[in-house]
Amino acid sequence: xxxxxxxxxxxxxxxxxxxxxxxxxxxxxxxxxxxxxxxxxxxxxxxxxxxxxxxxxxxxxxxxxxxxxxxxxxxxxxxxxxxxxxxxxxxxxxxxxxxxxxxxxxxxxxxxxxxxxxxxxxxxxxxxxxxxxxxxxxxxxxxxxxxxxxxxxxxxxxxxxxxxxxxxxxxxxxxxxxxxxxxxxxxxxxxxxxxxxxxxxxxxxxxxxxxxxxxxxxxxxxxxxxxxxxxxxxxxxxxxxxxxxxxxxxxxxxxxxxxxxxxxxxxxxxxxxxx
Ligand SMILES: [Mg+2]
Numbered sequence: 001x002x003x004x005x006x007x008x009x010x011x012x013x014x015x016x017x018x019x020x021x022x023x024x025x026x027x028x029x030x031x032x033x034x035x036x037x038x039x040x041x042x043x044x045x046x047x048x049x050x051x052x053x054x055x056x057x058x059x060x061x062x063x064x065x066x067x068x069x070x071x072x073x074x075x076x077x078x079x080x081x082x083x084x085x086x087x088x089x090x091x092x093x094x095x096x097x098x099x100x101x102x103x104x105x106x107x108x109x110x111x112x113x114x115x116x117x118x119x120x121x122x123x124x125x126x127x128x129x130x131x132x133x134x135x136x137x138x139x140x141x142x143x144x145x146x147x148x149x150x151x152x153x154x155x156x157x158x159x160x161x162x163x164x165x166x167x168x169x170x171x172x173x174x175x176x177x178x179x180x181x182x183x184x185x186x187x188x189x190x191x192x193x194x195x196x197x198x199x200x201x202x203x204x205x206x207x208x209x210x211x212x213x214x215x216x217x218x219x220x221x222x223x224x225x226x227x228x229x230x231x232x233x234x235x236x237x238x239x240x241x242x243x244x245x246x247x248x249x250x251x252x253x254x255x256x257x258x259x260x261x262x263x264x265x266x267x268x269x270x271x272x273x274x275x
Contacts (some may be wrong), residue, residue, distance in 0.1 A: 017139035037110035039259045042266070046241035047103045056239060056257045057128045063236045064129030067200055068136055074199040076139060084155060087188060087196035088137050091203035092148035094240040096134070097161060103242045122161035127238070131166050138168035143196060146170065147188050147208075150180045184213040204240035217249040217269070 051055050068204045071088065078086055093099055102118045118124075137144055146167075150158055162170035176188040184207050192198060206212035211232075212223055224231075231237060250269050257265070270274055 010101060021189070035120055039263060040106045040110050041247060041261075043103055043242060044107055047100055047107060050098075050100045050240070050242055051104065052070050059239050060130070062129040063202065063238050064133040066232050067133050067236050067240070068203065070200055070236075071137060071140065071142065075142070078197060080201075082193060083235075085143050086141070087143040087145055087192055087198050088200045088202070089145045089147050089198055090134075090201070091205065091208040092150065092158065092162070092241070093124075093240055094127070094204040094244075095202050095208070096146070096167065097125055097165065098127050099243065113152075116154070118134075119150065119161075120157050122157045122164060124161055124165075126165040134167050134169075142199070144169045144174055145183050145192050146175045147192075148175070149217065150187065152177050162200045186213070198206075200234055200236060202238070203234045204238040205244045205246075206237075207245050209235050212235045214253065215249065217246070220246065220249055243258065 010259050065086075075086060090096055099115075102115065104115065105155060121169070134144060145160075146162065146168075148158065154191055155175060157174070158177065159170050159172070161176055176191070179187075183186065184190075189198070189201075189210060201209050206215075206224070211227075212220060215223055227235075250265055252261055
């Protein structure tokens, strides 16, 4: 009687262990057959930091506080200048509005969902300090240009979102989006330069400033070293660990890289300690 009971328990235990290992294999197999699952998964810490770290919020305040100081300095130097109007140029995504829910959703689904539906909803919230800064610049008679690589077809939704968060001057003349054939933002910056003194530029991507387009990952770092004095003066940078040209540079801007290749390049690019 007792032997049979022990045997039953043993069989049950064996079946449980076997089922659990099968489940484990299935999870592994999913990672192999659907690499996107783990590629998106790798963004967890970046999105978590962006959404939940007080430090992330503090860096936005820091950038916009410096912006206000620099704006005051630049405006006092411009006094008496009649020819050109003062302007500030800002990127939109991860500079003024927070798109992190889109990336958080991608971690959940395992797929990179297109921006269109997210942008269409025009529900992105403002980042810390952004709207205050924009209103301050507006109150000082500064023209605000929103230069973003969002598509022209997304212009109406983009303006709707900017208006909804209370961003001033958010209209068709001040929101300059990517035009067909354009790679970067330089042509649109030049349109503003023709009629304005650009006092400050704000962005989460080096290509929000001139001279940083299409550089290699190490070339970008070297360019930052060369121009180190410009940051916190004319150029204000915000943190975006979730995506950006910094990531594309790791893949040599090759849009055809597979997810497995991207994973490999990400890991190869790490500077490692070998104990
Ligand atoms: Mg951006």
